[in-house]
């Protein structure tokens with residue numbers, strides 16, 4: 001669309017350049033990778049190439065981790081916690097993505113105890129407190145503990161440390177799932193994972209690949225229970241014919257991200273942030289977090305303005321930004337993340353700008369429009 005700028009990459013992203021060029025070819029592997037004819041074997045080969053690429057990229061060992069393709073992070077998260085049974089506990093944060101919160105609700109119904117962990121006012125994971133929380137539950141209960149760890153926060157961009165996730169696992173003796181959905185192309189060293197954690201989950205459409213596909217690395221030592229039972233695909237870990245084109249889109253998009261200039265995105269984010277901070281009644285959320293934020297994300301509050309009012313102004317100016325938290329019936333719901341960070345009074349005021357590749361080269365126009373709206377609000 002002409003004269004519009006898409007600043008909502010944490011919601012979803014446009015296709016990567018390489019995947020768009022690939023689509024122009026118009027000739028794709030379509031056969032079922034389980035078929036033993038030549039066309040089926042070609043699909044299998046394409047899928048295997050993507051698997052090898054992902055293990056190499058993230059430097060994980062195929063002897064230690066399964067790679068499971070699924071429909072996206074919602075399914076990946078829900079599948080991980082499927083292992084929890086009555087008498088076990090799931091530890092999560094109120095600031096987690098709704099996909100995690102709703103998994104907790106589903107598990108409660110089967111007798112899994114769900115216990116919130118805490119975050120600080122800057123959005124950091126309160127490691128020592130949360131270790132003690134899990135340890136204390138374990139001394140009183142015989143069940144197993146499963147924890148979710150949100151690597152890069154979708155609303156605020158606040159980044160947590162994988163070393164903290166590993167300490168949580170080792171000191172509290174629990175299973176840890178890392179929700180890595182927002183990491184590719186948004187933090188430095190997004191591909192550097194720690195071995196030892198139980199799973200990492202990704203959603204392809206967040207980094208320039210297709211919607212409806214994602215993947216998780218799941219440690220072989222983890223007692224994974226398939227959520228989607230079906231045929232024998234993916235060694236029985238996830239039934240359903242594999243989405244080969246989707247898998248190819250993942251490889252092409254991640255290759256593009258490897259060449260992405262994150263510093264150009266960070267410079268633009270910082271300039272937008274400065275425009276926000278020129279107002280006395282503004283708060284930039286998560287700015288003081290311990291391990292920093294995703295370079296593409298700016299979450300801010302204008303104290304006197306609810307997000308739904310501000311969003312209309314940005315939209316009319318040609319800027320697609322978001323409220324960060326969910327909207328229902330056209331109005332913005334209070335953000336559980338802002339509430340967890342002690343910002344209850346402004347829980348309906350949070351705005352999120354999340355940048356990506358297509359913004360580079362348009363910095364001047366974006367800054368001009370953004371400044372006009374910020375001054376007007």
Ligand SMILES: Cc1ncc(COP(=O)(O)O)c(C=O)c1O
Nearest residue numbers: 072073074097099154179181203
């Ligand atoms: C951190 C995080 N986890 C999980 C999800 C769910 O991803 P999907 O909707 O692709 O299943 C999202 C999507 O916004 C997310 O940002």
